[in-house]
Amino acid sequence: MRTGLQRFLLALTGLLLLVLGGAVLAVGLGVRPPSWWLHTGPHDVLLTRAERTRWRDAGWWWPAVIAALALLVLLALWWLTAALRRRRPAEIPVDTGDGAGARLRGRALESALTAETAAQPGVADARVRLAGRRTAPKVRARIRLEPSAAPEEVLAAFTAGTLTHARESAGLASLPAEVRLTEVGHAARRVT
Incomplete structure (x- = not known):
């Protein structure tokens, strides 16, 4: 993987995680979020009980979740090996x-x-x-x-x-x- 692309993806991922984490922390500390935001206040939950149990009975749900997580792990491992691979012979x-x-x-x-x-x-x-x-x-x-x-x-x-x-x-x-x-x-x- 090219160094520029790798740095861009890493910066984009870091920025996204920083913004999401900061927003969740701000709402948890009592800052009033905008009307379009997912959470309405510090006592709001990320997913309601109905949202958490909606797909539980569907036969495709758990294989799809496991496949998506496995794909995410494989992409992360590929990225790690690409970053650690030596470009020059020692x-x-x-x-x-x-x-x-x-x-x-x-x-x-x-x-x-x-x-x-x-x-x-x-x-x-x-x-x-x-x-x-x-x-x-x-x-x-x-x-x-x-x-x-x-x-x-x-x-x-x-x-x-x-x-x-x-x-x-x-x-x-x-x-x-x-x-x-x-x-x-x-x-x-x-x-x-």
Whole structure:
């Protein structure tokens, strides 16, 4: 689930629960509610006896309630697992050739890629992140170019140099990359 959508749904749910809880608390403390509100005063009940027992004898009522609650629990569990799932690999296994192997921290590889990319000529700033699984990582790079830089040269240096070094150092068969190039904003020069 995308982070923006997740934050929006969480904020909407929190706001709805806050408004409903605050309204029920206000009515319970004696604040006079509007005429359209569900409760008329602090001694009013949420559901009357007739409303609570209306569907009790219907054969479809309890299976429908249980199915709706089960669906709600499954959606909440899906949301929780989507929120807790790691988007970046924490470690990448490296074959050292002696059978024992080693683990390369994902953040160490990210910082090495970022430093090497930022040191290239024509690059003003770089941000490199890993994505994918730990056995098949992918690189997502955002490179900000200086105004005089040639994008094809920077991209060629990144793929042939930086990306190749990282792939060979980690012992990976492939290291796919998604690169976004942007330029640094600069003020126009005045001619007098």
